[in-house]
Amino acid sequence: MIETNVSRHHETFLQVVQSYYQLTKPRIIPLLLITTAGSMWIAAKGEVDPLLLLVTLTGGTLAAASAQTINCIYDRDIDYDMERTRHRPMPAGKVQPRDALIFAIALAVMSFTLLAVFANLLAAVLAFSGIVFYVLVYTHWLKRHSTQNIVIGGAAGAIPALVGWAAVTGTLSWAAWLIFAIVFLWTPPHFWALALMIKDDYAKVGIPMLPVIEGTTVTVKQIWYYTLITVTATLLLVYPLHASGILYAAVALSLGGLFIHKSWRLLQNPEDRTVARDLFLYSISYMMLLCLGMVVDSLPITHHLISAAIKLIV
Secondary structure (H helix, E strand, C coil): CCCCCCCCCCHHHHHHHHHHHHCCCCCHHHHHHHHHHHHHHCCCCCCCCHHHHHHHHHHHHHHHHHHHHHHHCHHHHHHHCCCCCCCCCCCCCCCCCHHHHHHHHHHHHHHHHHHHHHCHHHHHHHHHHHHHHHHHHHHHHHCCCCHHHHHHHHHHHHHHHHHHHHHHHHHCHHHHHHHHHHHHHHHHHHHHHHHHHHHHHHHHHCCCCCHHHHCCCCCCCCHHHHHHHHHHHHHHCCCCCCCCCCCHHHHHHHHHHHHHHHHHHHCCCCCCCCHHHHHHHHHHHHHHHHHHHHHHHHHHHHHHHHHHHHHHHC
């Protein structure tokens, strides 16, 4: 039992709601949803059913919220010891583990039911598998025991791309798996940049993040390699898969060029946490804008405009 000096009692119902909301780590969820949306738009060739979009994004939100809540339960001991996390609801004593677990189970059931009834069973099973993978493989097995924790654990964050594709088509294609791979490969440079910023916190609580165990030089080299592979992977959607077109290619090249530049800067300045922070913040914008590029490129009006422009030029 973790004892804190923080009051265990809420003063208002709104504070209770806020505490449960914070358990879901809401700042993480939009990034998961944008990859789901990007995948859905490509799968639907730019014509997504609005109701299916709403159902899939809601189901994905509930699944992610469930996984994050269980993560908060499991990590409440180290959260209390880390400066940036000790004010979360669990270490602060605002929500009890049993209540949080009931909340997480309810979220998971709602997610599965919503997706199974209004999308399809494959989408529901994939979303549920994301919860299981995040909790058992990442949180329980890898996070406290391996420097490759967020590499393998990144698969959980990439599953929403599969959920989006499955919701539209009921199947999984090569393009779906490639979008999954893009998110999977992007996760290490994104998360290790953050780990470089707060490695002292991780060291304090014994989490074997790569910068803590192998040092900053090894970490920035890994970030550099993963960045190059990620940017290369984004272009495979254009060729050979032909799942995206010219507009997406331009967006992927522009964003990728800047991603590589920022990663190179970090490679030259491995101890500079300001450079690491710059890369971390850009990596978020990179993924969101890349998925937005997928969406806009897939729209029928985009195809018409590009075709018209080509005819004018020719």
